[in-house]
Amino acid sequence: MPGRMFRSLGGFNYRVWVAGAFVSNIGTWVQRTAQDWLVLTTLTHHSAGAVGWVMALQFGPQFLLLPWTGLAADRLDQRKLLIVTQGSMGVLALGLGLLTVTGAVRLWHVDVFAFLFGCAAAFDAPVRQTFVGQLVGDEHLPNAVALNSTSFNVARMIGPAVSGLIIAGAGTGWAFLINGASFLGVLASLRLLRIDDLTPSPRAARTQSGFIESFRYVWARPDLRATLVMLFLIGTFGLNFPIFISTMAVRVFHADATGYGLLSSTMAVGTVGGALLNASRGRPTFQTLFAGASIFGVGCALASVAPGYWVFALALVIVGGAALTFTNATNTLMQLSTAPTMRGRVMALRVGVALGGTPIGAPIVGWVADNCGPRWALDIGALAGFGAALVAVVYLRRSTGH
Numbered sequence: 001m002p003g004r005m006f007r008s009l010g011g012f013n014y015r016v017w018v019a020g021a022f023v024s025n026i027g028t029w030v031q032r033t034a035q036d037w038l039v040l041t042t043l044t045h046h047s048a049g050a051v052g053w054v055m056a057l058q059f060g061p062q063f064l065l066l067p068w069t070g071l072a073a074d075r076l077d078q079r080k081l082l083i084v085t086q087g088s089m090g091v092l093a094l095g096l097g098l099l100t101v102t103g104a105v106r107l108w109h110v111d112v113f114a115f116l117f118g119c120a121a122a123f124d125a126p127v128r129q130t131f132v133g134q135l136v137g138d139e140h141l142p143n144a145v146a147l148n149s150t151s152f153n154v155a156r157m158i159g160p161a162v163s164g165l166i167i168a169g170a171g172t173g174w175a176f177l178i179n180g181a182s183f184l185g186v187l188a189s190l191r192l193l194r195i196d197d198l199t200p201s202p203r204a205a206r207t208q209s210g211f212i213e214s215f216r217y218v219w220a221r222p223d224l225r226a227t228l229v230m231l232f233l234i235g236t237f238g239l240n241f242p243i244f245i246s247t248m249a250v251r252v253f254h255a256d257a258t259g260y261g262l263l264s265s266t267m268a269v270g271t272v273g274g275a276l277l278n279a280s281r282g283r284p285t286f287q288t289l290f291a292g293a294s295i296f297g298v299g300c301a302l303a304s305v306a307p308g309y310w311v312f313a314l315a316l317v318i319v320g321g322a323a324l325t326f327t328n329a330t331n332t333l334m335q336l337s338t339a340p341t342m343r344g345r346v347m348a349l350r351v352g353v354a355l356g357g358t359p360i361g362a363p364i365v366g367w368v369a370d371n372c373g374p375r376w377a378l379d380i381g382a383l384a385g386f387g388a389a390l391v392a393v394v395y396l397r398r399s400t401g402h
């Protein structure tokens with residue numbers, strides 16, 4: 001079982017990539033936690049709406065830039081593109097860190113940096129996901145995707161807790177500076193890759209209708225359409241963890257920065273467990289999507305009625321595991337069922353749908369948290385999970401004729 005679970009690590013290139021990405025991912029979670037804390041407690045008076053607006057600016061470019069991000073992943077040298085996007089995000093983190101350390105930071109600064117960071121991430125996300133295929137080939141792609149998620153979520157478990165300690169001990173600005181420095185890890189790994197060992201990825205032809213072609217491709221596939229609808233529901237209204245966790249921590253349980261960071265890390269325990277379980281399995285099925293969406297809804301519902309801090313933390317473990325199972329399954333299913341020359345554009349659509357709905361959902365969820373209470377905001381997440389599960393049921397019934 002352990003050998004099967006970690007089989008993608010048998011390749012040199014994948015080992016190097018995972019090591020560099022792990023360092024960077026820790027820094028990313030350090031910054032995400034610090035950014036939410038800065039907006040919620042320093043630049044505003046516990047405004048969940050402000051946190052939601054920052055999220056909207058940071059994830060909005062995933063949808064706005066869709067005509068170009070997928071084409072870039074399909075047509076450009078993916079390793080070189082990753083060097084540019086990762087380097088850009090590192091520079092932005094350092095810039096925000098310097099503003100914060102010097103005491104000059106204002107809320108509009110965070111808004112601007114969030115938008116610029118989102119633009120770089122919009123080009124980074126689809127190419128980073130499809131680049132895994134060049135590292136391991138299609139045979140080990142499901143395992144590599146699961147191990148990527150394991151690395152990302154172990155970092156998610158470490159990063160917020162470290163961020164809480166950094167904020168308490170040195171200040172929020174240093175969390176941003178540390179994230180900027182962490183990008184050196186992934187940049188070094190990209191330079192160390194053995195280029196000749198990469199699995200060649202077919203490049204898409206240069207056509208005027210490249211982006212429209214991806215819509216037509218997805219629209220003609222009921223399985224991809226259903227997957228994207230499910231992803232839209234959960235991504236828009238369910239994956240608003242910065243709002244859920246920060247408002248519950250501060251306004252319901254009256255936790256400090258350390259307690260807030262610990263809650264984020266606790267949720268990551270569930271995501272790591274889900275990632276390792278997925279790594280030991282073969283190719284996911286549509287039933288996997290149904291299970292992940294259903295359990296996500298149940299976990300959010302339990303979190304919304306949690307009577308105390310530690311019960312809430314336990315519910316977050318369930319939410320984290322379900323969210324990871326669902327998002328990993330959409331990633332693997334969409335990549336393996338898509339023609340290689342279309343993968344970049346289809347994965348850009350996936351990321352755009354998953355994160356591009358944030359400008360819609362985050363402000364709504366933030367408004368609900370401010371005006372009705374954080375527990376009601378979590379109920380919206382629960383409804384999103386159950387709605388996605390219903391979409392899966394309808395698709396499965398139609399596809400099987402029952």
